[in-house]
Amino acid sequence: MYYHKWDVDMIGVYDGSYDEIPGRSSVFINNQDVLQLYIRIISQAPSNFPQKKKYVTCFANSFSQWGYEDIRASEEERIEHLLNFLEGQLVVFRPEMKDTHLNAKEVRLIKSNDSYEDGEFLYPIPIYSERNLKVTFTQFMSHLHERKTIGEVSGLSKEKDDCPSYLIWKDLDDKLTVVGQFTQFAYSHGGFSYISEEGMRVTDFEDNWLDKSYQHPKYMGDLLFMPRDVDVEIEHVLNTKDVYIHESPATEMAATVERVLDRDTEADLSHEYEFLEHLQMVTMNSYLSYSKKDLINFHTAMKSSTMVILAGMSGTGKSKLFQSYVKSLNLPHSHYEMIPVRPDWTDDHDLIGYVDTINMVYRPGHSGLIDILLLAEQNPDEPFFICFDEMNLAKVEHYFAQFLSILEMDLHARSLQLYHTDLANRLYNSNNYPPAINIGNNVMFVGTVNIDETTHHFSDKVLDRANVIELNVQPFVDLKQLEEKREPIKKKELISFFEHYETFRNTTPTIELEDSEMELLWDIHLSLRMLGKKFGIGPRIVNQIDKYIKNIPNQVGVSRLEALDLQIVQRILTKIRGTEEQLVHFIGTYRNGVVENSALIDCINQFNNDETHFEMTRIVIKEKAKELAINGYTL
Structure with a gap:
């Protein structure tokens, strides 16, 4: 027999709305002559609670310590007497499951507030x-x-x-x-x-x-x-x-502000503009076809966040874009690593290695990750790039677990633990491989992912930490024109752009989003919250959107509104997935090629009523609405 009890307080109410078993009354006298009723759950349940359960079984004798006494009378009178007693009361309980039966235990009663309304949660x-x-x-x-x-x-x-x-x-x-x-x-x-x-x-x-x-x-x-x-x-x-x-402690923030103020702004803008022009030429010379806005989007995401995910169908050049990026920076080979992900990776030992207790040495993983992280720690002023190719062939939450925790920590606390510190004096190679490695903001991670039946979908924990960019497939005719656009690389373009990389980044800690932009994000957040507690836009996402927008390079053809459009797609809509019943009011209804009754479209129209704006957001909304209409869900 399955049994589980949650040591968690929950709240319910009797409202006569029980509908889980057709024909079953919400209150009745059971075979033991005890009044039994179904309480509707109106508070947040634990994440390991059966999510489809909306009611718990409660017995009238649980209320006896709160002054309730059953009466000797007809069934109808006994039920009426119980319901009169429960009028204006909320039921506090701890749930218990026996097989498939969910019961209320440790029952307590509290008065409902004058402001209580049906549907309150x-x-x-x-x-x-x-x-x-x-x-x-x-x-x-x-x-x-x-x-x-x-x-x-x-x-x-x-x-x-x-x-x-x-x-x-x-x-x-x-x-x-x-x-x-x-x-x-x-x-x-x-x-x-x-x-x-x-x-x-x-x-x-x-x-x-x-x-x-x-x-x-x-x-x-x-x-x-x-x-x-x-x-x-x-x-x-x-x-x-x-x-x-x-x-x-504010010392780190003060140092960051000081570094920003010390930048030679005009020289930095010139170098960054040259780099972007050089990046486009490198991709063309490699017979790769990307839109310029995709290149700018990728570059901005790279310098404003510690993780970027390149998504899309196989053959769109995701891995090649990473290779072109580090090549355009004229980055030393020691400063970047391409790590092919294997489908049999189940934990982070494949990446970070393990302690060989027989020979008393630390054995790093064969990927080369540890060596590049050690070099990055020793050279904190130089950029290092690590690409996990086909990142979702294995479950990211398993083999990348430590990194997912590290990426959300403050810089001074971002430390990758290789083994317990007590072993440091006992391992022969502890001088080469210390117990922990500090990971600074000079280390940037990229993941390439194919979305098909052979791969794993990302959890919200992964998506919260990454800009997810889906590369646009360019018209095939552009491939024929690449030969005409190719140019020899000039000597001045061989500048080591990586030496200027830190100056490309705007690291000011204050939020610079405009009030109207914050209001738009808040309106979207409120619309999402109506779907349930797990939906919404957290402060982390707002800060990441702010970092992205203030890192858009000047004078490169991407407006602030276009940047906000991209961020809604890459930071918010990537997490919107579920059933038609859940999402239809937020995404809208797809009918005859048009999306109707979309709360999200209402939000962006209120911000800017020009239908030519928020182009990418509107495209994704339409795709998701169509998926809901055809499949009944969207991923």
Whole structure:
């Protein structure tokens, strides 16, 4: 018999809406003469909870400790008496599954708020109290920065995919403060630790938020259940308003700003323009046909993010583009590596190697990855490029696991662990291969992927960290014209552009997106949130879009609006996948070659009502709407 119990608090309500078993009443007297009813779940479930389950079974005798007493009467009177008792009550419970039966255990009752409405949905947010932790707010924030465990939270899911985007601090005067945004958390015996990618943001918790929320320390642990509209409002405040940003030590940021201010702007622009012209000529001389905008898009993505994925059908020249790029930079062979991915890779030992305990040596993987990473660590001012060819032949989340975690960390914390530090003094070659390698922003990763039945689809964890570019296939007639366009490489074009690469990059830490652009992204985020909790645009994506747009080279024929269009496609729409039932209101309905009733098109039209703008976004929307209409889903 299958059995599982979740030590997670959830909330439900009896509303008579049970429809999972045709003909079954939502409340009835069972064979044991006990009133049995179905409670509709109205709070976020753990990620390992059966997602299709909308109801849990509850028994009336579970309410006896809350003052309920069954009566000796007819079936109709007993049911009416129970429903009168439950009027205005929400049911807090911990779910238990026996075989396929889902039951409510450890049942508690709380009054619904005056603002409660049918269809309300709640999210659990942890509360950390100064009274319980016995630390000051400054000490608490310091522990968060250092990613230390900060205590238990009863009733909160420990699944790694259930990280709350923010938490709440309660001081000795019961004043509440919101701290966010968090992208990951982990659980150990000391409690939870949290990871914030862009620096923690802090704002006061408003009274009207508390009025709409649910919390009872005696019955629900240190959890505050937040309705959807309050949750969205808090994220909006953390994302867009003037809130206090609690930064980690600022020395690295100050150094970054100083490097940016020291750039010789005119010389940098000239070098970058020459490089792009040279890149186009190198591709033509190699009989490769790319649009100039694709080359600019790839270059901008490379210098503004640490990972770029080139996607598309086989034969579109994805690997060749990477090779042309490093060739155009006149990069030394030691500064780039092409790593063919094997379908039998199941963990990162194939990449980073392992400790040979028989001979007491560290044996790096045969890919050459470790050697180039060590060289990059020794030369932090020079760029290094690593391409994983046919990246999705194996599951990226398995063999690339460490790197996916590293790519979201602050630069000072980006360290690849090769083996445990305790082994360093025992390995014969530890001088050549230390226990860990620091990975700076001078290391850039590229992945080429084919989308067909032989490959694995990317998870959101991968897509969150990458610009995904689908190369456009150029008209075949262009291939005949390449011979006419080819030119010999001039000596001045043999300049070592890689020496200027850092000056091509705009690394200013402040967000420079315009207010109207932020409002567009927020409108898209709100439309996505209506699809469910897992949909939306996180702060990480907003920051990455900002980095991309301010890294578009000047005077190269790509406007700011075109850059925003590309980023919506490459950063947001790559993650939109699911069933027609889920997505039809967001994507729209495909009918007679036209997309109708699309929330996303409404968002971009409100930003710019010229139908010739957001060309790429409109094309992808149409493709996805057509897939929904034909297949009933889109990938």
